[in-house]
Amino acid sequence: MRGPSHRLRFGAGVALGAVVGVWLAHGMVVQEQRDAATDLEVRKATVTLQALESLLQHGDPREVALGWRAKTPSVTQVRITRGTQLVAPESRRLLREEKPLYDRGQRLATAVQTNLEEGARKAEIEVEWLPGPRLLLAAPYEDKGVVEIETAPLPPPPSTGWLAFVLALLGAVIAFAALALVFGERRVQLSIAAAAVLGLALLALGRWSIAQVEDDRRAGAGALTQRIDEQSALVQSLGGAPGNWDVDEFRKPRPPLAAGAGRLRGALLSADLLALVVLFLAGLGAFSRIGVELRKNRQAYLYIAPAILGMLLLVFYPFTYGITLSFTDSNIYNTSKSIPEVWVGLRNYAEILGQFSFVKRTESGVVFNYLNxxxxxxxxxxxxxxxxxxxxxxxxxxxxxxxxxxxxxxxxxxxxxxxxxxxxxxxxxxxxxxxxxxxxxxxxxxxxxxxxxxxxxxxxxxxxxxxxxxxxxxxxxxxxxxxxxxxxxxxxxxxxxxxxxxxxxxxxxxxxxxxxxxxxxxxxxxxxxxxxxxxxxxxxxxxxxxxxxxxxxxxxxxxxxxxxxxxRYGYAAAYSTVIFGILLVYGTIQNRLSKATEA
Amino acid sequence: MKRAFFFALLASGVAAAQTDLVVWHSYRAAEKSAIEKVAASFNASHPGIKVTTLAVPYDAFADKISAAVPRGKGPDIFIYAQDRLGGWIEAGNTVEPIDFFVDDATKARFIPSTMEAMTYRGTVWGLPVNYKVITLIYNKKLVQKPPATTTELVTLAKKLTDKASGRFGLAYWYSDYYYHAALQNAFGGRVFEGNTAKPVLNAPENVKGLELLVSWIDEGILPAEPSTALITALFNGGKAAMIFTGPWFLGEIDPGIDWGLAPLPKVVEAGGKPLRPWMTVEGAFIAAPSKHKDAAYEFVKFLTDLESAKVMALEGRQSPSNKAAYDDPKVANDPVLKAFRTQVEVAVPMPNLPEMTMVWSPATIMMASVAKRTIAPKPALDKAEAEVLKAVSELHRK
CATH class of the missing domain: 1.10.3720.10 (MetI-like)
Known part of the structure; x- marks a missing residue:
């Protein structure tokens, strides 16, 4: 039987791979830009809040805060509380609807205390997004109080349009079409041409996006320095002293804003590789073969579909979840955090399998570590x-x-x-x-x-x-x-x-x-x-x-x-996975042996 | 068709005017009907709010709260002991702080130590409903006058012990850290240093507490390998004269036994200070994702006020945390409620820090090996301390 045209297959492969690669790359670039913009706005607002805090150390807090706000256009609202009292913008007892303010004060005071005892574990500056989008930042103030600011509506994050991405896609497809006319139905040449065309298009696109992101970063660093200078000048004019205000949520100094885009580069490269895989799967006919199989045994697949669905839900999902959990540090403290936040890689396995010393020799004889x-x-x-x-x-x-x-x-x-x-x-x-x-x-x-x-x-x-x-x-x-x-x-x-x-x-x-x-x-x-x-x-x-x-x-x-x-849920999950591994090895060996006995 | 639509509109209008509150508790039998009665009288006196109570089996209660509440699927209010409080607070979005709501008058109506159990790192998170505490329960046929000091206790217990025939003067689950805590607290012992989460299991006072237990074991007045099943069997068979246990045991006592309650004796070795058992305090907590926190606080306050406390005490057989309830003649004349009220004066709230969960496992191993006299108190505590420190640092590490 003569198969369908290689040109057609590789053409479809280039198109499909380009769509996958371009779509992923666009998502990553936009995400990176959004993250960088968010980070920048939080940093700018943190500097602003820290500047206000430095001023609050002297004088009447209400006057100081209102005087400062009048000269800070980026802030629309300042609130200061002390226990159940509102200190600024007016002086009165907190209303019942203002309970969140009071709770925030308690929470921040606890965070400071906890961090004193146990190192940086809890955020001492709380960040909240308000509709607008505006930012709310709060820091602890005196005895279980807060000082918080609300920013003016923030500019939308820079977002790269689709134009360059669509051009890359079209470029790849047209270039391959031209090459295909030259090569005819020669498979090896076609596959090399397809890979080269797709790879070059995606690489060029990647370079261009990284340049974009780096430009944004440079602009961001400039904006941050400008904000610091502005606030330093303002604070000095109000009788305060500037300090290092560019800090993180634990109030630890942050490194200066770097221009690199290292993470994005790796991510884009993996997207390119995925696109190449798609290209070859389509070009060498894997997709068409799967489609043919599905169509040929349509009834059989229909019959087992409910069972597959049940297995997916009841067996594979918990199983995969357990294995995923084994790569995290999930425990009683962080059950509400998402898996990437508590990811620790192979640490649990290293701890379980890496400690060999379960026998110790002491002067009172041999001692076993039974937890080993x-x-x-x-x-x-x-x-x-x-x-x-x-x-x-x-x-x-x-x-x-x-x-x-x-x-x-x-x-x-x-x-x-x-x-x-x-x-x-x-x-x-x-x-x-x-x-x-x-x-x-x-x-x-x-x-x-x-x-x-x-x-x-x-x-x-x-x-x-x-x-x-x-x-x-x-x-x-x-x-x-x-x-x-x-x-x-x-x-x-x-x-x-x-x-x-x-x-x-x-x-x-x-x-x-x-x-x-x-x-x-x-x-x-x-x-x-x-x-x-x-x-x-x-x-x-x-x-x-x-x-x-x-x-x-x-x-x-x-x-x-x-x-x-x-x-220690993560550790226990790793333990269970190790048990599964042992039984899997045992089962495989035993199966081979018993097959030998049957024969 | 039009009529049905009209009624539906009417019904939705009524529903919008009313606040629905769901309360989860783990009560059965008398306690369940008592809380249902309190809820009914709340509904009668608060027209805009409707409280529905739901009994959730105790075994699954804490896990259900941990799983359901942070995802906004749980109740508005739940009633549970303070031992999981710290864990829920650290996990976040589970318990709503109510420090802002609680005024000094409300705080003052509770036995101070029960209020302390509801406080985590300086913030109040719930109102105490009732407490459970270990006290001395004795067989009146064998013990005429309950001992006032540990010296009397040991002398009396020795007289009543006949190991060969399986009779013991004193029996309690001494190899369990919860029961043992009374001894260590008498010397001023503690699990955590001050208000911090720093474990100090091997504090010198804790060593003294464990040494006291060892001296009792060596006197031969205690049965070997204790367990709740063994203690129950011994007491109901008339073979244990005195036991240390809490209100949960009262339902297990054989009706044929004539029993009495007395405060735990004073410890001569600790300069006459009393044995100070740990207490568990059940609190009413507001779920953080609840949409009706104000109404929920109204109910929590109502549940812990004087009238409700009396219902919970007399009909639910609980020991209320509300002080004023004990001025009621019916409560004051109840020998059981009175005995626990006396005992709670010297009780210490069990730590509500999440780090406490790291203590149980090493403490259980430590207690078992000391109870079997395979290791001396001091090295056993040192070893347990090292293990707890390691477990806590693993938990805190980022």
Missing amino acids: FYWTLLFTIVWTVCNVALGVSSGLFLALILNTRALALRPLYRVLLILPWALPTYITALIWKGMFHQQFGVINQVLQVFGASAINWFDHPFTSFLAAWTTNAWLSFPFMMVVALGALQSIPADLYEAARVDGASRWQQFRAITLPSLRPALVPAVIISVVWTFNQFNVIFLVTGGDPSGSTEILITQAYKFAFERY
């Missing part, structure tokens, strides 16, 4: 291996006994032995915890009957582990027993008969017939029970609770504690 990830991982692995080993061997043992044909009351035993599995784990775990109580627990009482002394089960990591192990063994053997029993009953009896005729002993029969026949049933059961035990939250949380000192936590209970006792 590797201790918990080690404990979890020991816990899983011991439990699965005990579960499989005890289950198999019981299944072999129950499989004896001559055994009387077989169905009764079977029902009794499945009971631990039928009871809710929660209840069983709590019953076992009670049985391990030091004084009133039945286990210690039995020990004492035989003359042994009572054991404080949860005082030592090892005995605590034994208690949890026993509980989990009680909970896990019925499953293995049922699986093994089912498999045992499906082994044909004539195999054993033939073996007996050949003179095989009981042990040889077990080794050569029973075990290999059980394998296909037991291997998947072991895989499942490893995953279950690895994440056996109930038993650990309810029986040992991590006692003593968090030494018997498994990974999943530790993640829970980080999230809901220490309120």
